[in-house]
Amino acid sequence: MTGRHRDRYGYGLGIGFIPPSLVGILLGFGFFLIVKTVRALSRTAWRYRSELAPLVIAGALTVAGWYWHYTHPRWALPIAAGAWTVVLVLLLLPSRWAVVRRCWLPRRIERAYAALCVALAGTWLSAAVTAGPGTGPLPGLGMLFTLAGAIPWWVHRRRRARIQVERRLSAWPGIADQIGLTGSRVASATVGRFGYVVRLALRRGQTVQQAVRAAGGIESGLGARPGSVRIEADPVRADRAIVRVMQVDPLARPxxxxxxxxxxxxxxxxxxxxxxxxxxxxxxxxxxxxxxxxxxxxxxxxxxxxxxxxxxxxxxxxxxxxxxxxxxxxxxxxxxxxxxxxxxxxxxxxxxxxxxxxxxxxxxxxxxxxxxxxxxxxxxxxxxxxxxxxxxxxxxxxxxxxxxxxxxxxxxxxxxxxxxxxxxxxxxxxxxxxxxxxxxxxxxxxxxxxxxxxxxxxxxxxxxxxxxxxxxxxxxxxxxxxxxxxxxxxxxxxxxxxxxxxxxxxRPRDLADRPEVKQPWPEPSAAPSPTIPPQRESAENTTTAEQKLRDALAGAPQEGTEIGELIQVTGMSRAWVYRQLSALARQRQATQAQRGRWRTTR
Structure with missing residues (x-):
């Protein structure tokens, strides 16, 4: 068979007797598989972008080190100086400064972690620009530094919680269609200690009252626990709603x-x-x-x-x-x-x-x-x-x-x-x-x-x-x-x-005891009315009343003696009895058996 026939049936391509139409189908199917694989890998990489961030940063530093090593080897010193300047700023800058809050680093431990990562990355990159990333111990140090920065990042609670919230909110368009808030979108989300806060942008014409009525549907759509969604009006804009989702009840215990x-x-x-x-x-x-x-x-x-x-x-x-x-x-x-x-x-x-x-x-x-x-x-x-x-x-x-x-x-x-x-x-x-x-x-x-x-x-x-x-x-x-x-x-x-x-x-004196009150005030409304009228708290009466109070407490039953009975026994005012009981309680000589009943400590 001539060369023309061999090319016609595929001998020239090394695929035997395969018709050209089948070759096109196979090539198209292979291209389709490549596209689908790339799309799947891209979606996976985007979904796990937070977990892959340390590896991506390490790869970017490696590429930058190779490039600057051959093009700008004198940049090593400025890179190191800039990195350590950032480290000093992170460690010494007060947390109340707005620039730190904008960087989302309000806590001291977070600023220390950021300073450590900048110091490691800047030092390694400076050495890589000088000697090349593949020289000497730099590859091993790069892997070690990457793990040192990646492990705290991977195990950080707030990062993991934020990623879970982002993945949960990614389904919001479908949830909104089902609960009657079609067209609304998530403007921002903030993760806190007990849950997260979502700033919801409502569609034109929708109101916060509609979002309040849909609170049950929001709980179901987000997979939250019953009764955990709170919806508030945005104080700045009427077409915004603040949705708070409490994943943990911080008020469960007294x-x-x-x-x-x-x-x-x-x-x-x-x-x-x-x-x-x-x-x-x-x-x-x-x-x-x-x-x-x-x-x-x-x-x-x-x-x-x-x-x-x-x-x-x-x-x-x-x-x-x-x-x-x-x-x-x-x-x-x-x-x-x-x-x-x-x-x-x-x-x-x-x-x-x-x-x-x-x-x-x-x-x-x-x-x-x-x-x-x-x-x-x-x-x-x-x-x-x-x-x-x-x-x-x-x-x-x-x-x-x-x-x-x-x-x-x-x-x-x-x-x-x-x-x-x-x-x-x-x-x-x-x-x-x-x-x-x-x-x-x-x-x-x-x-x-x-x-x-x-x-x-x-x-x-x-x-x-x-x-x-x-x-x-x-x-x-x-x-x-x-x-x-x-x-x-x-x-x-x-x-x-x-x-x-x-x-x-x-405590200030009662109105009836104040000289500036010219009106002749009657006796206090809650003046005790025991069988024996209250006596004046002279030294002699007080000593006798204290002994009577101790005797009454000593003879009290297990459930204690009522305050009214103690007032009758001592003949003193209710306030005096309470003062004495409080003093005895501090000395561990009396205890409150139940509300309104006292006895000696046994």
Missing amino acids: IPYPEPIGPSSILRPFPLGVFEDATALAVKLAYRNALIGGVVGSGKSGVLNVLLAGLIACPDVLVWGIDLKGGMELLPWMPSLARLAVEPAQAVRMLRDAVAELDRRAGEQAAAGQRLWQPSPAHPALVLVVDEWAELPAAAAPLADSLARRGRAVCVTLLAATQRPTQKAMQGGAIRSQMDVRICLRVREARDVDLILGQGMNAAGWNAQALDAPGKLLISDPEHNQPRPGRAYWLPDDAVSALAAAHAPI
């Missing part, structure tokens, strides 16, 4: 109350707890009425205890208490309370006294030409703490309404706790509308959220029915206008007694 730092002032915010993102939750009570609501067992008493712990640490505030559960909640605070009412008649009398003080302060300010009362130890603010507001008698309604409406300017404020602040429970809607600070704990029904926080708050994303532990709360006040769950600090009973006794010496 948070102990921090150690007191000494006397404070009512003009400062009080520490109340911690938000989900580990930031401090503080509330300002000066010139504001506060309302605490939630179902039984949601932690209202715990929140009251935390706020009382802050109030009694302020020498410029006078605290009166109303506890219509027989004093069960507020009696442990008695050493630091100026008055305590435990019966409806006493509560009405205390509110009447508060209104009289409000009128006196208003007249004093008008005469002095002042518009706002300035609290001080000599002229303290007055805070009335009311536990179970719904139990107040009808006669208290007009007095409480007057305090809520007129008390701000003279710093006479109300701190009320109740389960469901309906109009009937609050003796009318006017009192509830004057509550500037709203603290909502767990509720059973969504409509109760609107009762506590205000109309329409549940639809806006304030879902207090999802709170799943005592002390978890949502707070709405001028400083907190986003539905950010938090948890109040936890104060055990022994800590309450210790704080009340410790701050008793700095």
Whole structure:
């Protein structure tokens, strides 16, 4: 067969008797396989770009070393000088500088790691430019340096978490189509300690309320745990939504109350707890009425205890208490309370006294030409703490309404706790509308959220029915206008007694004992009414009463003796009994068997 025939049937190509059409098919199929392989490798490399980053950087340094070795060998010294200048900047620059924050290196350990990588890379590249990357020990040192920089990078928790979030958010277009947010996109994502925050760019015409209604679908689409998605409005743009996904619940366990730092002032915010993102939750009570609501067992008493712990640490505030559960909640605070009412008649009398003080302060300010009362130890603010507001008698309604409406300017404020602040429970809607600070704990029904926080708050994303532990709360006040769950600090009973006794010496005198109060004040509303009238605390009476108190505690049963019985036995005031019990407790001679009952330590 001639050469022409051999070329025609493929002999010239070395493929035997293969028709040209089949050759084209095989070549096309091979090209297709090459393209598919390159695409698959490219996708894999892009998907694992974070893990491959140290190897890519090492390869780039090697190529640069070869190139500059033959073209610019004199660059070795400037490269080393520049690298070590960056190292010094990273190690010595304060973390609060904006340039460091822009580099995402707010932590000292991260700056040290970056300095180490720059030092290793700059030193090796300088040597490679001088001698060549393949000379002497440079290849081995390059591999060693690459591993030294890659291992911390590979095992870093925040990097791995960020990569997982990016891969999860890559499916957002499909998720958005399924949950009714078609056209929205992920503008940015930030990974934190307990989860991640996504800044969502909404399509024109979409609103944050639509994103709030789709919160359940977002949880399902992102594979998050139930109840972990929080959606807030962007304070800058209406077509943006802030989506917080809490992968771990940082509020699952009670948070102990921090150690007191000494006397404070009512003009400062009080520490109340911690938000989900580990930031401090503080509330300002000066010139504001506060309302605490939630179902039984949601932690209202715990929140009251935390706020009382802050109030009694302020020498410029006078605290009166109303506890219509027989004093069960507020009696442990008695050493630091100026008055305590435990019966409806006493509560009405205390509110009447508060209104009289409000009128006196208003007249004093008008005469002095002042518009706002300035609290001080000599002229303290007055805070009335009311536990179970719904139990107040009808006669208290007009007095409480007057305090809520007129008390701000003279710093006479109300701190009320109740389960469901309906109009009937609050003796009318006017009192509830004057509550500037709203603290909502767990509720059973969504409509109760609107009762506590205000109309329409549940639809806006304030879902207090999802709170799943005592002390978890949502707070709405001028400083907190986003539905950010938090948890109040936890104060055990022994800590309450210790704080009340410790701050008793700095408490201001009651109004009836102040010479500047010209009005003849009646006896304190919570004056104890035992069978034996209280005696004056003279040295002789005090010594006898102390012995009687020790004898009563020694003869107490296992469940302890009630405070009322100790008052009757000693014939002294309730505040005196609490002071003595606190002193005996510090000396380990007495212990609180249960709330309101004491006995000797056995």
